Amino acid sequence: MKVIDIRKDGQSEIRRHEGEEILVKGCLGERYIGEGLKSGRMHIEGTPGNALASYLDGGEIYVDGNVQDAVADTMNAGLLAVKGSAGDALCYGMRGGKVYILGNAGYRAGVHMKAYEEKKGILVIGGKTGSFLGEYLAGGMIIVLGLGYEGERITGYFCGNGMYSGTIYLRSGEMPPNLSEKLKSRYVGDMEKEEVISPVVTDFAHRFGLSPKRCLEGTFIAIEPDESKTNSQLYVAV
Amino acid sequence: MKRYRIRRYEGCISCMKCASECSFGAITTNGKRELVFHHERCTDCQRCVSFCPSGVLYITEDENRYKGNRVFTEDVINEINIQAETGSALLSSMGASGDDIPIYFDKMLLNASQVTNPSIDPLREPMETFTYIGKRPEKIERNGEGEIVDNLPPHLELETPIMFSAMSYGAISLNVQKALADASEKLGTYWNTGEGGLHESLYKYSANTIVQVASGRFGVHERYLNAGSAIEIKIGQGAKPGIGGHLTGKKIVGDVSKTRMVPEGLDAISPAPHHDIYSIEDLAELVMSIKEVTGYKKPVMVKVAAVHNIAPIASGIARSGADVIVIDGYRGGTGAAPKRIRDNVGIPIEVALAVVDQRLREEEIRDRVGVIASGGIRNSSDVVKAIALGADAVSIGTAALTALGCHLCASCHTGRCAWGLATQDEELSRRLDPEKGAERLFNLVSAWTREIKEFMGGMGINSIEALRGNRMALKGTGLNEKELEILGIGYIGE
Numbered sequence: 001m002k003v004i005d006i007r008k009d010g011q012s013e014i015r016r017h018e019g020e021e022i023l024v025k026g027c028l029g030e031r032y033i034g035e036g037l038k039s040g041r042m043h044i045e046g047t048p049g050n051a052l053a054s055y056l057d058g059g060e061i062y063v064d065g066n067v068q069d070a071v072a073d074t075m076n077a078g079l080l081a082v083k084g085s086a087g088d089a090l091c092y093g094m095r096g097g098k099v100y101i102l103g104n105a106g107y108r109a110g111v112h113m114k115a116y117e118e119k120k121g122i123l124v125i126g127g128k129t130g131s132f133l134g135e136y137l138a139g140g141m142i143i144v145l146g147l148g149y150e151g152e153r154i155t156g157y158f159c160g161n162g163m164y165s166g167t168i169y170l171r172s173g174e175m176p177p178n179l180s181e182k183l184k185s186r187y188v189g190d191m192e193k194e195e196v197i198s199p200v201v202t203d204f205a206h207r208f209g210l211s212p213k214r215c216l217e218g219t220f221i222a223i224e225p226d227e228s229k230t231n232s233q234l235y236v237a238v
Numbered sequence: 239m240k241r242y243r244i245r246r247y248e249g250c251i252s253c254m255k256c257a258s259e260c261s262f263g264a265i266t267t268n269g270k271r272e273l274v275f276h277h278e279r280c281t282d283c284q285r286c287v288s289f290c291p292s293g294v295l296y297i298t299e300d301e302n303r304y305k306g307n308r309v310f311t312e313d314v315i316n317e318i319n320i321q322a323e324t325g326s327a328l329l330s331s332m333g334a335s336g337d338d339i340p341i342y343f344d345k346m347l348l349n350a351s352q353v354t355n356p357s358i359d360p361l362r363e364p365m366e367t368f369t370y371i372g373k374r375p376e377k378i379e380r381n382g383e384g385e386i387v388d389n390l391p392p393h394l395e396l397e398t399p400i401m402f403s404a405m406s407y408g409a410i411s412l413n414v415q416k417a418l419a420d421a422s423e424k425l426g427t428y429w430n431t432g433e434g435g436l437h438e439s440l441y442k443y444s445a446n447t448i449v450q451v452a453s454g455r456f457g458v459h460e461r462y463l464n465a466g467s468a469i470e471i472k473i474g475q476g477a478k479p480g481i482g483g484h485l486t487g488k489k490i491v492g493d494v495s496k497t498r499m500v501p502e503g504l505d506a507i508s509p510a511p512h513h514d515i516y517s518i519e520d521l522a523e524l525v526m527s528i529k530e531v532t533g534y535k536k537p538v539m540v541k542v543a544a545v546h547n548i549a550p551i552a553s554g555i556a557r558s559g560a561d562v563i564v565i566d567g568y569r570g571g572t573g574a575a576p577k578r579i580r581d582n583v584g585i586p587i588e589v590a591l592a593v594v595d596q597r598l599r600e601e602e603i604r605d606r607v608g609v610i611a612s613g614g615i616r617n618s619s620d621v622v623k624a625i626a627l628g629a630d631a632v633s634i635g636t637a638a639l640t641a642l643g644c645h646l647c648a649s650c651h652t653g654r655c656a657w658g659l660a661t662q663d664e665e666l667s668r669r670l671d672p673e674k675g676a677e678r679l680f681n682l683v684s685a686w687t688r689e690i691k692e693f694m695g696g697m698g699i700n701s702i703e704a705l706r707g708n709r710m711a712l713k714g715t716g717l718n719e720k721e722l723e724i725l726g727i728g729y730i731g732e
Contacts, residue, residue, distance in 0.1 A: 011530070031523070036460040036531040049529045055460045070514050070523060076459045089514040093455030096501060111513040112454065116499040136509050138454075139501070165504055236326035237651055238317065238577055 006030050006046075010170045014042070019059075024048075029068070034061050037078070051089075053080045056097060069106070072099045077119070081207045085127065094121040094140070100204045102126040107156070108135070113166065115139030123205045126215075131156030133176075134223075137163035143200060145171045145215055153177070168223040169197055175221060182229045188220035241300040242280040246273075246657070249294045256286035256295055259481035261656040262649070262668055283647035285656035289587055317577075328577040331568040331650035332662070333477060333614060333636060336581045341569075342717075343620045345681070347730060349711045351698035358700055360691040366701040367694075369396040371608035371630050372537045372561040372570055391561065392537045393608070394448075394468055396631055397426030398687040399702055400621060402679075403566075403612050403635030404450050404470065404541070405497040406434030408485050408494045408506070409573035409650070410639075411667035414659050417642060417675030419443035424680050430633070433457075433472060433483065433508060435497035441465055448539070451528065454508035456498040460531060468562070469528050470539040472726025473512070476570025476613040479543030479584045483508035484574075489662050491652055518554035525559045537561035537608075544568060544590030544613065545583075549597035556607045558599055566589050571636040574651035588627060592725045595628025595707050604707075618689035622654060627725070628707040641682045642675045 002022045004013050007030075014024060014033065019040045024033065027046030034042055036055040044052075044063040053061050054073035065086035075094040085103030093112045096119030104127035111132065113121040121140030126147045133155050134142045146154035159176035160168050160183050170176065175185055188197065198216060205212040250273075257265045257273060264279040265286055282297050304312045317328060322716050351357040358365070372393025379387040402418045409432060416439070416587050418429040423446045430448040431440075435457020440447070449466030463469055474480060485498075485506040495502045515521050525538045538554045541564035542548070548565065554641060567587025572580070591611050598604040611629035615621060616637055624632050640646070643657035650660035658669030690702070699705055712724050713730040722729060 024616070032527055032530040035527065036463075050523055051530075054527050055458075055531050056464070057460045070520075070527075073514060073524075073527065074455045074458050092512075092514045093458070095455075095459070108513050111510060114500070116501060132513075133512065135505060138504070138507065162507075162509070164507060165501075196730070234327060235329035235576070236320055236324045237649075238320060238328045238330050 001043075006033070016131065027065075034059075037061075053078075053099075056080065058097075066103070067101075072097075074210070075121070077092065083208065086125075088130070092124050094123070095119050096121055098122045098124070098125075098200075098203075100124045100207055101206050105129045105133075108132045109147065110134040110137065110140075110142045110168075112136040112138055113140040113142065115166065122200055124200060126204070126208070126210075128152070128154035131158050132161070133159045134163055134166075134168045135161045137166040137168065137225075139166040141167050141169065141196075141200065143169045143171075143197065143204075145201070145204075147210075147215065150218070162223050163223075166224075170221045171215075171218055172221055173219040176223070179223070182226055183223055184226045185221055185223045188222050192222070193220055241278065241302075242282045242297050243277050243300050244275040244280055244286070245296055245298060247294040247296075249292050251292050255289050255291060259285045259289045259656065261285070261531065261654045261661075261663070262652070281647040281656075282645075283649065283656045284645045291411070327575055329651050330577040330580060330648055331572055331574050332648040333571040334566070334581050334644055335582075339568065339586065341614070342586055342714075342721075342725065343614075343616075343623050346588075346623055346712045346714050346725070346727065347714050348619070348622060348626070348693060348697070349713070350696040351537065355698045357698050358695040360688075360695040363695075363700065365691040365694055366703070367398045367690060369399040369631050369702060370394070371396065372374040372637075374605040376605075387570060392468075392535055393561065394428060394537060394629045395426075396428070396689070398683060399625060399629075400425075400683050400686060401427050401448075401610070401631060401632035402429040402571075402638050403430040403633040404430035404448070404475075405573070405635055405639075406432030406450075406485075407437055407497050408434040408489055410660055411658060411662060411670065412437055412439075412493065413667050413670045413672045413675065414639070414642060415440060416672035417670065417679060418638065419446060420672065421679035421683070422446035424676065425683050425685070428467060430470060431457075431466075432492070434485075435499060436462055436465055437493060437497045450506050450541075451524075453510070453512045454506060456500060456506055456508070457592070459499075463496040463528060464536075464724075465531055466536065468537045468539055469532065470541050470564065470650035471512075471522075471524060471528070471560075474543035474545075474563065474566070475541070475572065476543045476566035476568055476584055477572035478579045478586070479545050479573040480510060481576065481579055482510040491662060494662055518558050521560075524556040529559070539564055539610070541566060543570075544585045544587055546585060548585070548590045549593040552594040552607075553597055553601055553603065553611075556603045557599075560607060562608040562610060563594070564610040564612065565594060567611070569614030570612060571639075571697065572650075587615075587624070588613050589724060591624060591627040591629055592709075592727075596726055599707070618686040621686060622690055622693045622705070623712060624704050625702065626708050626711045630706060637682070638679055640677070641678045642670060 020043040025045040027048045029049040031049035038058040040059045056075045056078045058078045060079040063082040069087040072091045078097045081100040086105045088106040090109040107130035124143045155176045202212040373391040375389045422429040433452035444465045450470045452472040487503040539562035540560040544567045568584040608630045611624045612633040655661040712727045
């Protein structure tokens with residue numbers, strides 16, 4: 001496996017080895033790593049900087065430590081798995097691929113994620129998230145597992161505000177605070193848990209060597225837009 | 239929201255052409271081949287009038303008016319009634335109609351040379367309208383042999399300082415975009431995708447295409463970013479500063495859905511802000527992120543609406559690493575905007591340009607960015623005046639649509655454009671022949687370019703660059719001292 005010292009070799013070396021399996025080490029806040037990559041497998045040691053994996057278009061990126069802000073911005077395909085936590089504005093406008101964060105995520109995670117044809121953005125957060133999770137969600141799926149935070153609140157305020165498609169699943173028995181009246185929330189039934197949540201969470205658990213059973217135990221809540229309360233009555237033409 | 243009446247003189251041959259052309263259902267036929275007029279649906283788009291073979295059809299404003307007064311005019315009364323009925327915000331399209339907001343272009347006069355500095359005849363001497371837009375190198379670099387090193391940052395090259403404004407596929411039809419792209423190629427200028435992605439059939443125009451990234455990120459992916467000659471980050475637009483976009487699910491059909499990468503029938507909502515940009519530092523991060531993914535080969539533009547504190551905003555953008563600032567003024571058009579916002583928010587482009595150019599010069603960062611002005615540019619004299627106020631180039635939207643047949647009926651938001659421009663209806667959009675359209679756009683911009691050269695020649699200038707920010711070329715009339723001070727120009731005769 002090719003080893004790249006990010007501080008000596010820089011980004012261009014990563015691009016030169018696109019499609020291969022590489023190890024990028026010594027990261028200390030270097031921005032834009034893995035931007036727009038289409039293939040290959042990258043392991044990252046240290047803490048990569050903002051905008052990691054933005055426009056990612058395929059391949060796999062594994063990060064040993066934490067990641068910072070604006071990670072997986074406008075991501076289109078591929079996989080990003082992070083063993084630590086993520087900063088703010090994670091997965092903004094993401095259209096496809098999977099992002100797995102073992103730890104926590106900051107504010108504004110999953111804002112305006114979408115889905116289109118075979119593409120469907122999937123974000124799984126092992127820990128908990130800050131406020132504004134999944135605002136303007138336009139498609140795709142966000143799952144927050146709250147591992148280690150059982151019995152606690154695992155999202156902040158304004159969860160799912162303005163969302164108009166897609167689903168947010170929370171492994172929690174407690175509804176998020178100040179949920180918008182334009183949203184519907186419900187407890188997830190066994191069948192949906194088995195068919196929709198389980199395959200994604202099982203894959204998540206395997207990537208981090210966790211027990212899928214442990215990640216799936218307990219109650220899940222689903223949050224979705226209330227289709228009877230659309231925005232279509234907002235305006236009248238003159 | 240004026241009400242109209244459809245009328246005809248004698249001589250109608252009952253060909254029913256008007257009924258088949260009317261897309262708003264204002265003229266229909268009954269079973270007996272007679273025309274039925276539904277005056278309340280008429281938008282005064284003039285399609286029927288243009289196509290009446292006997293020339294007997296005409297549209298007038300309805301004589302039945304509310305009495306009203308100077309304060310509560312007929313429009314005010316009508317709007318109150320509509321809102322009382324529906325409880326909804328008013329939605330309209332095209333540019334602002336604030337009647338009492340000055341059009342400063344019309345209050346400025348240009349200079350010309352007499353005797354002491356001779357004018358130049360553009361018919362016999364070369365006139366340079368070629369425009370580079372982007373950062374300028376800070377210093378000349380030479381290599382060991384003393385040769386000049388090409389250190390020019392990525393830039394756009396325009397044969398004439400006129401480009402086409404961002405209008406998305408979805409807001410306008412594919413045929414309109416084809417006409418814009420084709421005309422841009424022939425003119426050596428650029429058109430802009432708006433936030434609607436780039437249709438597969440238009441990738442071949444990539445050398446003349448600017449691709450837009452807005453808050454919804456619709457249709458944005460690596461290939462799209464690299465297909466553009468430049469990438470524009472849209473923060474705001476003049477018609478609706480501070481407001482996001484909302485393309486209703488009804489318009490997300492077929493190729494529009496495919497190009498935006500939004501499922502058919504689902505609304506496409508562009509949030510008001512970019513939720514990953516809360517500061518100039520965040521903007522800088524997105525600018526650099528786009529540069530990174532496009533290999534630092536393409537200029538990155540940032541488009542903002544002209545608002546009260548536009549000068550410090552522009553200064554921030556210039557420091558963010560962006561190559562070009564696009565400023566869209568109060569009168570900028572749109573396919574749909576809340577009417578109150580359209581008519582009451584933002585400032586005219588003339589003022590915004592003057593204060594931005596002044597601020598960037600004072601801070602000695604004017605050369606770090608190109609400045610493009612838009613929002614109500616109607617003719618070549620507006621272009622010349624905008625450049626004299628500090629723009630590198632302008633872009634035109636409404637003027638381009640007008641060249642393609644738009645009659646400013648401001649019904650774009652209905653999606654029923656009778657001229658086949660602001661519609662996704664297949665039958666309606668066939669009304670525009672993209673080749674013929676491209677030819678008309680080519681003619682328009684060529685004619686303006688010719689006129690710009692005449693202005694330049696008259697002023698004794700043979701390169702458009704020498705006009706940029708040359709406020710000595712402008713004098714104001716009918717303006718107060720404060721306005722003159724802000725525009726940075728003298729009064730006529732001064």
